[in-house]
Amino acid sequence: MASELPMPRPFPHDPPTSEHDMTLSQTSTREALGRQIKRAHRGASAPLIMGILNTTPDSFSDGGVYTQEASAARRALSIAQEGAAIIDVGGESTRPDSNPVPLETERARIAAGLEASVRTGCAVSCDTYKPDIARYAVQAGAVMINDVGGMTIDPAMRCVAAESGALIVIMHGLRETLAGDVTDGLSVFFEKAIHDALAAGVAPESIILDPGIGFNKSDAQNIACFNALPALRHRFDMPLLVGISRKSLLGRLTGRDVQGRLPASLAAATIAARQGAAIIRVHDVAPHVDAMRVTHALSAVTSGRHE
Known part of the structure; x- marks a missing residue:
């Protein structure tokens, strides 16, 4: 059995007067985010931006930058102020050569980032494949679980999602590979993952799918x-x-290092939006917010859609 994690620390900022009030606030945030995502999915609004807050020492792009409480708080506030709809807090790197970290280490890494992110009023997501970490994050105020393991590494994640009512991202590729046609391979994976999630009681309107670009895939894939x-x-x-x-795909396409990939990231995000993505997960929030607004507005013009 996985070890129990301690409850999150009380919020140091004007906390809700009761656990009931916190639950109401969290439910309101989750429902509002669900409506936003639904509008973006239908094409009625621009894709939402999910800003990345890595509290890890070894992430490929910003490892070690936001590991302290003050820097994590500044990053959370910046993500919110620049217009992100979601702050995605992660405490374990999933780059190819990274190693898993113990539950207690991951919890300690994300604690301050979660608290700071909730304080901004932004919807908060936790990037983890571990059910105990996801449960801890929801207790701390997160309304979304970004499961890079696609709810397949530990089936208990389905129960956490069902019991908490959190929105859940099912990603392909952390432990899976693709053979043959990419669309068919992704479809087979998602069909089973969705079936298993629904069987565990996860609401269909809570599920978001992520093809896992950069995870166990060739450049062509x-x-x-x-x-x-x-x-x-x-x-x-x-x-x-x-x-x-x-991501490294963009580096290979452009020859740019990690910090020089913003133009390539914007180009790729624009293509993803035109292809139907409802949420774009990014490091550089403000430029992507602008790019998605313009992409949506110009798409409306070219399609003859008027809002």
């Missing part, structure tokens, strides 16, 4: 994921999340 987005959107009618920001 990563590129094919973009082509697969419309088919996945049509087949499952569930919102799609795409994370391409600063």
Whole structure:
């Protein structure tokens, strides 16, 4: 049995007067975010931006930058002020050569980031594949679980999602590979993952799908994921999340290092949006917010849609 994690520390800022009030606030935030995601999924609004807050020492792009409480708080506030709809807090790197960390280490890493993110009033997500960490994050105020393990590494994650009512991102690729047609391979994976989630009591309107660009895929397969987005959107009618920001694929395409990949990230995000993504996960929030607004506005013009 996994070890129990301690409850989150009380919020140091004007906390809700009771646990009931906190639950009401969290439910309101989750429902509002769900409505926003649904609008973006339908194409009625621009894709939402999920800003990345890595509290890890070894993430590929910003490892070690936000490991202290003050720096994590500044980053959370910046993400919110720059217009992100979601702050995604993660305490374990999932780059190819990274190692898993103990529950207590991951919890300690994300504690301050979660608290600071909730204080901003932004919807908060926790990037983890561990049910105990997800449960802890929801207790701390998170309304979304970004499971890079696709709820397959530990089936208990399905129970956490069902019991908490949190929105859940099911990502492909942390432990899976693709063979043959990319669209077919992703579809087979998502069909089973969705079936298992629904069987555990997860509400269908809570599920978001992520093809896992950069995870256990060749460059050709990563590129094919973009082509697969419309088919996945049509087949499952569930919102799609795409994370391409600063990834090594963009480095190989452009020859740029991690810090020089913003233009490539914006280009890829624009393509993802045009292909039907409802959420774009990014490091550079403000430029992506602007890019998604313009992409949506110009898409409305070219399609003859008027809002």
